Amino acid sequence: MDGEELTAQETALYDRQIRVWGADAQRRLSKAHVLVYGMKGTIAEFCKNIVLAGVGSLTLIDDRMVTEEVLSSNFLIPPDENVYSGKTIAQLCCNSLKDFNPMVRVSVEKGDLSSFDVEFFSKFDVVVVSCCSLSAKKLANAKCRKASKRVAFYAVDCRDSSGEIFVDLQDYKYSKKKMEETIECHLNYPSFEDALSVPWRALHRRMSKLYFAMRVIEKFEDIEGRSAGEVSNADLSNVLKLKRELCTSQSLNESHVPDTLLERLVTDTTEFPPVCAVIGGILGQEVIKAISGKGDPLKNFFYFDASDGKGVIEDISDSNAGK
Amino acid sequence: MASSSSSPIKDAKVLMVGAGGIGCELLKTLALSGFSDIHIIDMDTIEVSNLNRQFLFRQSHVGQSKAKVARDAVLKFRPHINITSYHANVKGPDFNVDFFKQFNVVLNGLDNLDARRHVNRLCLAADVPLVESGTTGFLGQVTVHVKGRTECYECQPKPAPKTYPVCTITSTPSKFVHCIVWAKDLLFSKLFGDKNQDNDLNVRSSDAASSSKNVDDIFEHSKDEDITQYGRKIFDHVFGYNIELALSNEETWKNRNRPKPIYSKDVLSDELAKQNGNLDNDNASGDGLSVSAMASLGMKNPQDIWSLKENSRILLEALRLFFTKREKEIGNLSFDKDDQLAVEFVTAAANIRAASFGIPLHSLFEAKGIAGNIVHAVATTNAVIAGLIVIEAIKVLKNDIKSYRMTYCLEHPSRNMLLMPVEPFEPNKSCYVCSESPILLEINTNRSKLKDVVEKIIKAKLGMSLPLIMNASNLLYEAGDIEDDMVAIYNANLEKVLAELPSPVTGGTMLTVEDFQQELKCNINIKHREEFDEEKEPDGMVLSGWTQPVSAAENEDKSVSNGANTSDNNDEIGIVSPLKKRKLPDDSDKSNTTDDARHNKQLQVIDDEDDLVMLDGDLDGFKKRRVS
Numbered sequence: 001m002d003g004e005e006l007t008a009q010e011t012a013l014y015d016r017q018i019r020v021w022g023a024d025a026q027r028r029l030s031k032a033h034v035l036v037y038g039m040k041g042t043i044a045e046f047c048k049n050i051v052l053a054g055v056g057s058l059t060l061i062d063d064r065m066v067t068e069e070v071l072s073s074n075f076l077i078p079p080d081e082n083v084y085s086g087k088t089i090a091q092l093c094c095n096s097l098k099d100f101n102p103m104v105r106v107s108v109e110k111g112d113l114s115s116f117d118v119e120f121f122s123k124f125d126v127v128v129v130s131c132c133s134l135s136a137k138k139l140a141n142a143k144c145r146k147a148s149k150r151v152a153f154y155a156v157d158c159r160d161s162s163g164e165i166f167v168d169l170q171d172y173k174y175s176k177k178k179m180e181e182t183i184e185c186h187l188n189y190p191s192f193e194d195a196l197s198v199p200w201r202a203l204h205r206r207m208s209k210l211y212f213a214m215r216v217i218e219k220f221e222d223i224e225g226r227s228a229g230e231v232s233n234a235d236l237s238n239v240l241k242l243k244r245e246l247c248t249s250q251s252l253n254e255s256h257v258p259d260t261l262l263e264r265l266v267t268d269t270t271e272f273p274p275v276c277a278v279i280g281g282i283l284g285q286e287v288i289k290a291i292s293g294k295g296d297p298l299k300n301f302f303y304f305d306a307s308d309g310k311g312v313i314e315d316i317s318d319s320n321a322g323k
Numbered sequence: 324m325a326s327s328s329s330s331p332i333k334d335a336k337v338l339m340v341g342a343g344g345i346g347c348e349l350l351k352t353l354a355l356s357g358f359s360d361i362h363i364i365d366m367d368t369i370e371v372s373n374l375n376r377q378f379l380f381r382q383s384h385v386g387q388s389k390a391k392v393a394r395d396a397v398l399k400f401r402p403h404i405n406i407t408s409y410h411a412n413v414k415g416p417d418f419n420v421d422f423f424k425q426f427n428v429v430l431n432g433l434d435n436l437d438a439r440r441h442v443n444r445l446c447l448a449a450d451v452p453l454v455e456s457g458t459t460g461f462l463g464q465v466t467v468h469v470k471g472r473t474e475c476y477e478c479q480p481k482p483a484p485k486t487y488p489v490c491t492i493t494s495t496p497s498k499f500v501h502c503i504v505w506a507k508d509l510l511f512s513k514l515f516g517d518k519n520q521d522n523d524l525n526v527r528s529s530d531a532a533s534s535s536k537n538v539d540d541i542f543e544h545s546k547d548e549d550i551t552q553y554g555r556k557i558f559d560h561v562f563g564y565n566i567e568l569a570l571s572n573e574e575t576w577k578n579r580n581r582p583k584p585i586y587s588k589d590v591l592s593d594e595l596a597k598q599n600g601n602l603d604n605d606n607a608s609g610d611g612l613s614v615s616a617m618a619s620l621g622m623k624n625p626q627d628i629w630s631l632k633e634n635s636r637i638l639l640e641a642l643r644l645f646f647t648k649r650e651k652e653i654g655n656l657s658f659d660k661d662d663q664l665a666v667e668f669v670t671a672a673a674n675i676r677a678a679s680f681g682i683p684l685h686s687l688f689e690a691k692g693i694a695g696n697i698v699h700a701v702a703t704t705n706a707v708i709a710g711l712i713v714i715e716a717i718k719v720l721k722n723d724i725k726s727y728r729m730t731y732c733l734e735h736p737s738r739n740m741l742l743m744p745v746e747p748f749e750p751n752k753s754c755y756v757c758s759e760s761p762i763l764l765e766i767n768t769n770r771s772k773l774k775d776v777v778e779k780i781i782k783a784k785l786g787m788s789l790p791l792i793m794n795a796s797n798l799l800y801e802a803g804d805i806e807d808d809m810v811a812i813y814n815a816n817l818e819k820v821l822a823e824l825p826s827p828v829t830g831g832t833m834l835t836v837e838d839f840q841q842e843l844k845c846n847i848n849i850k851h852r853e854e855f856d857e858e859k860e861p862d863g864m865v866l867s868g869w870t871q872p873v874s875a876a877e878n879e880d881k882s883v884s885n886g887a888n889t890s891d892n893n894d895e896i897g898i899v900s901p902l903k904k905r906k907l908p909d910d911s912d913k914s915n916t917t918d919d920a921r922h923n924k925q926l927q928v929i930d931d932e933d934d935l936v937m938l939d940g941d942l943d944g945f946k947k948r949r950v951s
Contacts, residue, residue: 005624011688015372016700019692020460023626041355045706048378052702075351075400100378273355274717277348277710282741284703285461296735304742306714309728311742 006030010103014054025292030056030103032291035124037061037113037140038131039089041073041271042158045280046128046287048076051097053288057105058097059124060090061113073271113140122147126287130156131229134222141168141192152290155192156283157214159229160268161306163279164214166192167286167298174293189300190317198316200250208303208312212257216243217265229269236266264307278304282311331720332357338426338451339363340413340442342389344700345432345456347377348709350406353430354397356713359404362426365390366412376702414441414788420842423449428719430712431455434698436481440756440786441841443468443476447757448842452719454712460699463708463732467715467747470757472724478751494569495579496680499673503693506672507658510561511665513542515645515656550646554639558587562675582680590635614648616640616667617687625688629671631678638671660695669694707732711742753868755785761833761846762868766821768829768851771864773800774817779862785845787838794834797826803839821849 006014006023010030018026032055036043039062051058064070066084071077076096077084084092090108097106113129113136121127121144129140137155144151145168153168168189175182190198200212220239221228231239239262247254282302289295301314337358339349342365353361367389369380379396380389388410397406411417414437423429423445431453433439439455446453446468453468455476468475491497492505541560544553566584569575616637617623629637641664645653649664658665670690677684691697711730718726728744737743753760764780773792777800781790789803800813821828828834830851837844855863 005626008623011625012371014375016697017375017702018688019697020699020701023688049703049706052375052378054375073355075355078400079402099381101374102382273352274710274713276355277352277706277713278742281703281705281707281710284706285701288701288703298736298741302741309711309714309730309742309744310740311732313736313739313741 010054013101013103017053021288021292021294025288025294026054028292029054029288032125033057033059033123034126034287035059035061035109035121035128037127037129039074039076039093040070040131040158041075041273041276042156042163042280042283043128043130044074044076044093045276046156046283047093047097048100049280049284050287051100051104051106053284054101055104055291057107059107059109060094060097061109061111062090062093063088063110063112065089066092069270073273073276116140116143118143118146121151122149124151125291126152126154128154128156128283128287130158131227133226133228134218137166138191138193144168145170145191152287153192154283154287156279157218157228158271158275158279159217159265160270161272161275162210162265163275163304164210165279165283165286165298165302166195167300167302168192169290169297169299172290172297174289174295174297176295185296187297187299188317194318195300195316198318200247200252200256203316207256208301208314209256209258209261210303210305211301211314211316212252213261213265216246216257216262219246231266231269233263233267236263239266272306275304275306278306278311332717333359335427335720336360336425337362337716338423338429339432340429340438341365341432341434342393342408343367343373343432343434344376344702344705345458345709345712346389347379347393348702348706349430349432349712350393350397351379352709352713353716354401354404354406356717361404362407362409363390363394364409364411364413364418365393366410376700376705378702413438414840416840418445419840420445420448423451426451428716429453430716432709432712433457437786439476441788444756444838444841444843446470447475454715454719456708456712458700458704458708458732460701461704461732461734463704464730465708465711465715466729467719467727469719469724469727471750473727473747474750475754475757477756478748478754494575496676496682497579499677499682499685499690500693502673502676502680502682503669503690505676506669507694510672511656511658511669514557514642515653515665518654544646550643551639553646554642555587557642558635558639558675561672562586562679566679580681585631585675585679587635587639590632591639614644615663616644616671617663619644625691626686628684628686629674631675631684634671634674634678634684637667638675641668641671658694660691660697666691666694704732707742755845755868756843759845760868761848762866763848763850764834764864764866765850765852766864767853767855768821768849770820772818772820773824773828775862775864776821777817779864780847780866781836784866785836787836787841787843789838789840791837791839792834793837794824794826794828794832799824799826799828799834 006018006026010026011018014026034050034055034057036047036058039047039060047058047060066077066087066089070089071079074089074093076093077089078092088108088110090110094106094108097104113132121140127140127144129137132140132155141153141155144153150170150172155166157164168191169187170189172187172189174185174187176185177183196215203211216239217231220226220235220242221231223242224235240259243257243259243262244254246252247257282298282304286298286302289297298313299315299317301316302311303314304311335358337353337360339346339353339361342350342363346363346365350361350363365388368386369377369384369389369392371382371385374380374382377389379393384392388408390408390410394406394408398404429442429446429451431439431442433442443453443455447470450470452470453476454465455468456465457463466476467473487501487504491501492509496502496505541556563584563586566582570581570584617625620636620640622629622633622637644664645668656665658669660666666687670685670687673690673694674684685693711732715727715730727747729747731743731745733741733743750757752758755762764776766776777790777792781787781792790800791798791802792800799816801809805813816824828849830849832849834847834849835844836847852865855865
């Protein structure tokens with residue numbers, strides 16, 4: 001990092017967090033460019049966190065118009081029709097986020113995730129996608145991997161009272177403090193596609209049940225041509241049927257994917273605000289770690305379920321398959 | 324669980340205490356989750372250093388009430404809910420048991436032990452469930468306290484503020500923090516604080532008595548004494564002469580590195596005169612807190628580590644500015660982390676002392692953090708913790724007792740978990756706060772005065788603020804709003820030794836102590852004892868049967884703490900104690916426990932690096948509950 005110093009204004013504003021991650025990390029943050037796609041409640045939480053942290057810029061994409069559901073978990077949009085009519089969700093969120101920290105450039109881009117090319121993704125250091133289909137996630141992840149420099153990729157999905165984060169930092173080097181000394185570490189991440197191709201029977205036996213449940217629903221939406229979250233109780237029997245097929249083909253005991261869990265995720269697809277806060281907070285922390293190159297990042301899936309209160313990291317990659 | 328229309332949430336009336344880092348996140352998440360009757364108390368006003376995480380506040384709000392601004396900000400995205408704000412201290416008389424009784428649950432986002440204990444007692448008295456929380460850096464925790472069901476906030480001991488032996492501070496510092504404590508609590512207080520206060524600056528191993536008179540004269544600044552001369556005299560005395568004196572005691576340095584005396588002439592040579600010539604026409608204005616030695620010396624970056632010479636210049640310049648620009652305050656100053664000139668003085672003094680003792684020097688930014696006990700804080704941890712608080716609050720409202728959890732937010736995963744839920748513990752049967760178990764006080768009833776019991780035990784240890792003391796049916800003392808003639812009687816009682824009170828307190832007496840505001844009542848059995856060990860029992864009395872703070876003192880010696888970090892932080896958590904180990908019960912799903920032998924144990928030792936920090940110290944709790 002070059003020796004550019006933080007301004008007095010930055011030092012005063014960021015005092016408490018510089019005490020957590022150091023001035024050099026704060027400088028790196030202030031030069032980082034972050035892209036988010038899909039402004040649901042979890043992403044609104046995430047955006048708030050990294051704008052407060054002081055990233056260089058944040059670009060928002062969400063061309064949808066405001067609906068009741070959007071309002072229910074997104075505190076960035078004032079529930080006043082006079083304010084929100086005629087504006088996209090991204091535009092509305094952008095206006096609110098600018099207020100949080102005048103030192104961060106917040107802007108809006110338009111378009112569908114699949115329409116952006118490698119060059120577009122190369123402009124960012126971090127790309128976070130949500131509310132998108134299995135194929136859209138795979139495609140965006142693959143494009144980030146083709147960029148000339150490393151683009152950290154995150155995919156988020158929250159349903160009912162649980163949520164999932166996927167992380168791909170590719171070939172990632174970082175430092176961490178061990179006792180008194182700083183040690184250099186290295187991690188190799190699989191792409192979303194490669195992680196998903198790890199056979200289920202190769203995963204360790206205490207694997208989060210949410211991992212399997214999310215894959216079943218994601219697959220169901222993909223086969224049916226639905227957009228993310230577009231399922232209801234009426235789909236339950238077909239989702240359970242798909243679960244049995246997948247378990248059979250993957251040689252996994254069906255008890256690892258309880259019907260009750262799938263029922264919960266299919267029935268209520270709206271986000272639960274406390275879970276948005278938890279997932280958005282963990283995601284913010286991870287992005288800050290990845291940008292600053294400090295501290296162990298999570299590899300490569302994270303699950304939180306309010307029903308048992310556990311926040312679990314699962315490493316699902318080839319090298320780990322035998323565990 | 325997700326439905327925001329479910330009535331336990333919508334109908335609930337909740338009280339939030341604290342509108343800071345956790346509070347802002349919590350108020351937002353409560354509003355989004357469908358809570359529609361929220362009361363929020365906070366006595367603080369908004370500061371610039373809050374804005375990096377307390378996202379409901381803007382630059383333009385600096386100086387305004389946190390509770391009120393937070394309310395207004397949330398009403399912008401949830402206009403139809405009721406939020407009532409109180410810009411007030413939760414310990415105030417309006418927030419009594421009747422006030423607490425109107426709520427279904429109380430949610431704490433506080434920054435100090437004192438207020439946490441107070442709210443705990445009111446919740447117990449009002450029989451209202453409490454969800455308690457705290458964060459520091461990437462670490463945080465949420466706990467649930469329901470009277471009779473789970474332990475109360477005070478069932479487990481809390482770590483006491485870190486303290487250091489006096490001799491480490493005055494004679495043998497080995498860490499930078501020792502130099503900071505010396506600079507802040509000894510040198511700064513000596514020069515700028517209350518002259519009548521005890522000060523250990525001159526207490527040394529051997530010949531303190533003979534030199535003390537002489538020494539006091541040195542610190543006295545006479546009106547006509549040139550301030551530069553005075554500054555160099557102080558400098559040479561504390562960094563030169565005192566070190567020489569300490570070196571003469573060979574015994575001390577047998578197994579230690581010998582410090583090197585530093586004199587101002589060696590560091591600054593003759594350039595000082597020239598420098599001070601320029602300073603006379605500096606443009607620092609006279610308005611208190613804006614005066615800065617860094618500014619008048621043209622130094623900008625608080626992250627820089629100054630050389631010994633730069634530290635010396637800052638020290639002398641800060642001293643000069645105190646005596647020229649802030650003369651009126653001298654004698655009444657106490658260290659304040661928001662006082663730039665005080666921070667500059669303490670940083671420079673600590674660094675010069677550190678140089679003398681071969682301890683690495685630190686930047687002003689770092690020194691300020693240590694001297695001000697500044698708690699590290701980031702938005703993300705607060706957001707996560709606030710989410711977890713709401714999840715527990717909803718369980719409490721649904722009376723879903725089996726699902727209550729205490730949750731730890733960790734920096735390094737443990738058994739793959741970053742968020743680790745643990746079943747809440749049962750009430751501690753010997754907790755003097757939530758059970759009615761009596762406590763035992765050993766005391767010399769022929770020597771100790773009632774005043775000693777009130778100050779050292781009832782206020783300092785039991786945390787009561789307005790106590791009433793009874794011996795059987797005889798009232799011995801009452802604090803608070805009482806009639807003048809009674810005040811005289813009580814004041815007279817305070818000065819009496821216990822055995823000579825109107826109704827004598829002797830071995831075997833049971834005292835009843837009550838605090839009406841906290842609705843806390845406890846019985847103290849008195850046991851007479853003649854002698855107490857001055858070193859180990861400095862109070863001259865011993866209290867047992869209460870939950871004692873976990874002492875973080877380095878030894879049993881008389882000790883100095885680094886400031887009052889239970890009360891003056893403006894961040895989220897007051898009490899943090901780094902621990903090398905802790906034990907958590909394994910809550911793993913038994914039917915799935917096959918992969919690792921360790922998982923079959925009831926408990927697992929998490930032996931992480933020493934940066935693993937336990938919040939609000941449940942250490943003893945984990946120890947006690949250890950199952951083999």
